[in-house]
Amino acid sequence: MSLQNITLISFGYFEKDILEKIAEVVKLEFRSSLNLKEGHIDLSEYYDPGRRQYNGNKLLKHVDGLPLAESGKSLGLFSVDLFIPILTYIFGQAFLGGRSGIASLYRLNNTSYGMKTDSKLLQTRFTKEVIHELGHTFGLIHCNQPTCVMRSSTYVEDIDQKGHSLCHHCRKEIGLV
Amino acid sequence: MAKKISILIVDDEESVRDSLYSWFIEDGYRVECAENARKALTILESDQFDIVLADIKMPGMDGLEMLRRIKAHKKDSIVIVMTAFATVDTAVKALKDGAFDYITKPFDPDDLTHLIRNATKQISLVDENETLKKKVVSLENVEDLIGTSEAMKNVLREVESVAQTNSSVIITGESGTGKELVARAIHANSPRKFFPFVSVHCGALTESLLESELFGHEKGAFTGAMYNRKGRFEMADSGSIFLDEIATISNKMQVELLRVLESKTFIRVGGNKEITSDFRVICATNKDLKGLVEKGTFREDLFYRLNVVNIHIPPLRERMADIPLLVDYFIQKYCTSMNKPPVAIDPGALKRLQEFSFPGNIRELENMIERAIVVGDGRKIGLKDLPLEKTIVNSSAESLDDFERAFILQILIKYSWNISRTAKALKVDRVTLYNKIKKYDLKPADQQ
Numbered sequence: 001m002s003l004q005n006i007t008l009i010s011f012g013y014f015e016k017d018i019l020e021k022i023a024e025v026v027k028l029e030f031r032s033s034l035n036l037k038e039g040h041i042d043l044s045e046y047y048d049p050g051r052r053q054y055n056g057n058k059l060l061k062h063v064d065g066l067p068l069a070e071s072g073k074s075l076g077l078f079s080v081d082l083f084i085p086i087l088t089y090i091f092g093q094a095f096l097g098g099r100s101g102i103a104s105l106y107r108l109n110n111t112s113y114g115m116k117t118d119s120k121l122l123q124t125r126f127t128k129e130v131i132h133e134l135g136h137t138f139g140l141i142h143c144n145q146p147t148c149v150m151r152s153s154t155y156v157e158d159i160d161q162k163g164h165s166l167c168h169h170c171r172k173e174i175g176l177v
Numbered sequence: 178m179a180k181k182i183s184i185l186i187v188d189d190e191e192s193v194r195d196s197l198y199s200w201f202i203e204d205g206y207r208v209e210c211a212e213n214a215r216k217a218l219t220i221l222e223s224d225q226f227d228i229v230l231a232d233i234k235m236p237g238m239d240g241l242e243m244l245r246r247i248k249a250h251k252k253d254s255i256v257i258v259m260t261a262f263a264t265v266d267t268a269v270k271a272l273k274d275g276a277f278d279y280i281t282k283p284f285d286p287d288d289l290t291h292l293i294r295n296a297t298k299q300i301s302l303v304d305e306n307e308t309l310k311k312k313v314v315s316l317e318n319v320e321d322l323i324g325t326s327e328a329m330k331n332v333l334r335e336v337e338s339v340a341q342t343n344s345s346v347i348i349t350g351e352s353g354t355g356k357e358l359v360a361r362a363i364h365a366n367s368p369r370k371f372f373p374f375v376s377v378h379c380g381a382l383t384e385s386l387l388e389s390e391l392f393g394h395e396k397g398a399f400t401g402a403m404y405n406r407k408g409r410f411e412m413a414d415s416g417s418i419f420l421d422e423i424a425t426i427s428n429k430m431q432v433e434l435l436r437v438l439e440s441k442t443f444i445r446v447g448g449n450k451e452i453t454s455d456f457r458v459i460c461a462t463n464k465d466l467k468g469l470v471e472k473g474t475f476r477e478d479l480f481y482r483l484n485v486v487n488i489h490i491p492p493l494r495e496r497m498a499d500i501p502l503l504v505d506y507f508i509q510k511y512c513t514s515m516n517k518p519p520v521a522i523d524p525g526a527l528k529r530l531q532e533f534s535f536p537g538n539i540r541e542l543e544n545m546i547e548r549a550i551v552v553g554d555g556r557k558i559g560l561k562d563l564p565l566e567k568t569i570v571n572s573s574a575e576s577l578d579d580f581e582r583a584f585i586l587q588i589l590i591k592y593s594w595n596i597s598r599t600a601k602a603l604k605v606d607r608v609t610l611y612n613k614i615k616k617y618d619l620k621p622a623d624q625q
Binding site for chain 2: 051085142
């Protein structure tokens with residue numbers, strides 16, 4: 001069985017082939033058709049000078065309001081540092097059981113932690129984050145299985161610990177089994 | 178997640194409420210939001226939440242005032258306070274007022290996760306503690322009060338419901354029915370269980386001795402009072418005092434007792450300092466206290482002060498169904514204490530026990546079993562080991578026919594239903610004995 005159509009919308013600059021590779025994995029994971037699109041947005045409107053970060057709540061609302069998000073699920077991909085008012089940062093967020101989500105690779109990059117960049121690791125982490133947020137849009141909550149991609153991750157190290165696939169229970173929850 | 182944890186978010190900023198709501202929903206919690214403290218308190222009146230996450234600075238009632246109100250209503254609530262303006266003073270104030278923890282906005286996602294995880298751990302520990310406490314309570318009940326008859330189940334139900342209260346209790350019942358055991362069970366299942374249970378046998382003491390025993394005395398109060406001595410009321414502070422045979426106390430002691438029960442204060446014999454003690458009174462009597470009040474030998478005011486709850490223990494003859502259980506219990510108890518292997522009881526002997534009227538109630542049964550284990554062959558308790566034959570005639574005969582029936586049965590049992598030997602012992606011929614057996618429908622125990 002396949003799920004609804006998924007649209008990944010990139011906002012800002014990304015390495016050339018990273019998005020295509022992520023799209024391939026996501027497509028296989030959800031067994032759905034996938035569109036990769038470019039979005040255009042003036043990010044300065046979402047910038048909070050006090051926190052030097054971008055407001056994740058407002059960006060999520062923007063993605064949710066895009067006309068192309070009306071059919072299937074949409075996920076906005078960013079490369080800037082995201083926050084929500086109550087938390088110092090987020091990797092991404094989504095409307096649980098809704099149509100949209102957002103994810104950023106800013107805090108997934110080793111350079112954010114004073115280390116040498118690792119493109120392969122960055123791509124793996126971003127893939128997991130994209131699948132995780134899409135999982136929320138399909139109504140999945142955090143999973144206790146250590147290897148399930150829906151396991152809650154508050155640090156990049158947590159993301160590295162889990163796999164990039166949904167566990168059997170989560171797959172069953174959304175009708176993939 | 179075994180139990181779905183519920184969280185109430187209280188913050189005047191919509192964006193904060195929305196962010197936290199989304200965060201917790203993704204973790205599988207049940208979440209509700211309130212935009213101010215008043216609304217939160219209204220929600221808490223009709224719904225229960227495991228965790229309340231509240232902002233300190235809100236218009237109208239602030240988070241600290243709300244915390245105090247929640248704690249006054251439900252002491253073990255878990256309230257986590259959050260603020261954007263962290264000062265040590267506010268944090269200390271919140272924690273002193275009973276907040277579970279304190280967090281400064283904006284939080285690190287990991288801090289928030291850990292905070293909620295710690296709170297849920299605390300909730301499961303409290304739940305586990307409650308479950309274990311209930312298990313301990315039920316074990317205490319089962320261990321001390323034996324019986325599955327409806328009469329005994331009623332007593333257990335009454336013990337359970339009265340234990341949690343602070344009311345005075347009068348336990349009535351014939352001698353040997355286990356009144357002290359019931360009193361101990363009430364204490365053991367009450368919130369006072371970790372404090373003393375002090376027992377006083379009022380009937381065994383003279384008036385002056387009882388006074389000194391209950392209130393204590395000062396050095397030199399009377400001849401022989403060489404040291405200060407604490408009274409039983411003082412010893413029972415925070416616990417329970419059991420006054421057995423309460424009907425036997427003198428009029429003067431009744432007045433004294435009433436005064437102590439009213440004020441919970443007293444003065445030691447020969448002393449002048451007022452002592453306060455917080456105790457619960459449980460009394461027992463085998464007399465009809467109300468009848469004594471009518472006769473004027475027991476004070477009416479004291480009777481009503483003591484008789485808030487009355488638990489009546491039925492005599493053993495009214496709950497014969499419990500005898501096999503009690504017999505097993507006493508066999509196990511005495512075989513263990515005498516270091517003997519467990520013995521069985523002959524079905525015939527058990528049947529005879531169930532026919533016996535037990536004027537001395539459970540105490541008599543217990544003594545019988547103890548004796549049988551001492552004098553028996555160590556394998557099986559038989560009829561010969563039980564001192565039933567001497568007393569059976571006196572205990573149940575109400576008419577000449579009853580007497581004759583019981584006497585013939587006694588002799589038949591003595592001679593193991595040998596008709597010739599029984600007839601010879603009764604000095605009647607065999608035909609007469611057969612007629613009597615037929616008339617009274619007598620049968621050996623194993624044929625009934």
